[in-house]
Amino acid sequence: MKRIQTLSRxxxxxxxxxxxxxxxxxxxxxxxxxxxxxxxxxxRLWFRKTTPSSxxxxxxxxxxxxxxxxxxxxxxxxxxxxxxxxxxxxxxxKLQDDVPAFSAALVEQEILKAFGRPAMDIFKEFDSNAFASxxxxxxxxxxxxxxxxxxxxxxxxxxxxxxxKDMEIL
Numbered sequence: 014m015k016r017i018q019t020l021s022r023x024x025x026x027x028x029x030x031x032x033x034x035x036x037x038x039x040x041x042x043x044x045x046x047x048x049x050x051x052x053x054x055x056x057r058l059w060f061r062k063t064t065p066s067s068x069x070x071x072x073x074x075x076x077x078x079x080x081x082x083x084x085x086x087x088x089x090x091x092x093x094x095x096x097x098x099x100x101x102x103x104x105x106x107k108l109q110d111d112v113p114a115f116s117a118a119l120v121e122q123e124i125l126k127a128f129g130r131p132a133m134d135i136f137k138e139f140d141s142n143a144f145a146s147x148x149x150x151x152x153x154x155x156x157x158x159x160x161x162x163x164x165x166x167x168x169x170x171x172x173x174x175x176x177x178k179d180m181e182i183l
Contacts, residue, residue, distance in 0.1 A: 015181075022178050026079060033075040037068070069104030076108065081172055082179040084108055084148035114151050115169060117141035123167050139165070 030036060066074070076087040090097060091105035120141045124132045132139040136155045143151035149172060153165045 018178060019182060022182055026182075029075050029078050033066075033071040033078075035068075035071060035075055038072070067100055067104065069098075069101040072101060073104045073107060076105075077112065080175045080179065081148040081169060082176050082183075084112060088148070108148070110147075112146050112148050114143040114146035119170050120151075120153065120167055123170055136165075143167075 073087065076083040087105045087108045091102060091108060094102035097105070120143075121132060124135070128135055132141065132155075137158050137160065138156040140154045143153055145152040148169075150166045150168045153167060155163050155165045157163055
């Protein structure tokens with residue numbers, strides 16, 4: 014079963030790289046030339062449309078789509094502009110503080126899953142729209158029943174499973 018999950022994740026990674034036309038990066042890195050054949054197995058490569066996005070933007074979007082481990086990798090790379098072309102370094106720096114929040118509906122689901130009851134049963138007030146969002150979690154303002162104002166940090170749905178799968182592949 015693990016092999017099927019690993020293969021499924023590898024195919025998702027391949028699909029994402031092709032979707033964002035990142036196979037060109039592999040062509041530019043001599044150490045990865047042996048992986049080029051993987052991309053030619055996908056019919057999407059043969060029929061893809063050109064995109065107006067810059068390569069840095071495509072890379073950032075792909076890392077966001079692939080999940081938290083890849084976003085963390087992009088964040089780490091963004092701190093080393095000496096290793097990257099300027100356009101890529103600038104775009105990856107957006108991963109530091111510009112990760113999209115997950116929906117209010119998912120926030121409610123995660124609270125229900127963690128506490129067995131909805132947010133409004135736990136808090137006097139709860140803002141289901143995040144005021145800050147990152148690759149692992151996001152933060153919400155809330156007020157306890159006692160009136161004390163607090164910040165509630167909610168992990169992204171299925172975060173640990175996603176990280177575990179990607180760590181196995183790496």
